[in-house]
Amino acid sequence: MTQDDHLSTTFAALADPTRRAILARLAAGEATVSELAEPFELSLPAISKHLKVLQKAGLVEQGRQAQWRPCRIRSEPLREVALWIQSLDRLDGYLRTLQARGEEQ
Template sequence: MKLTGYELADPHQLDATFAALADPTRRAILTRLAAGEATVRELAAPFSMSQPAISKHLKVLERAGLISRGRQAQRRPCRLRAEPLRVATDWLANYRDFWEESYQRLDQLLGEVQRQQAAEIERPGGNHE
């Protein structure tokens, strides 16, 4: 299993990524940005909150490295930066592997118990109910 020895280049980056993803508004913003860049006004449109409130969410996402803001004349479009999400996905994959291995061991154990029970029932003089 890969859990032991798994090291992150910057463990604080993973903390910032998960902290940013903890809020449903920020997750929705990332989902929108996955479709392409957008301005603060465009990002604020589907939410019942002010642009300053959306801007606060964007600052959290930007500090976490999940978005970047460009400059195009008077516009500052936001863009998704997916690399921190890949790092988080890789980290989570270790735990997926852990659980898959645990379930495989459990399946093997249950299979062995079932084989033993079937053998006891088929044995002459076995417990026939």
């Protein structure tokens, strides 16, 4: 899969507010599916579906400790998004410079 494909998958996963809220919760530390479901009025299967999307995007992984299957956030895909956004910021700066030069002439 190319980086662009990874970015598309990551952005698609981040498009949903429930999934963003799950990631925000996991940024504070590991949690079980039940713990992740607590603040939502969603069933456990619905939360599990959201987690599968996040896992497919590489944003979440699920471990195994005896009967407990904690979910944890993976930061690498978010770093890729941050780098991509920084490239847009650089492009914006370059375009503003060109525009300013054009206005001076």
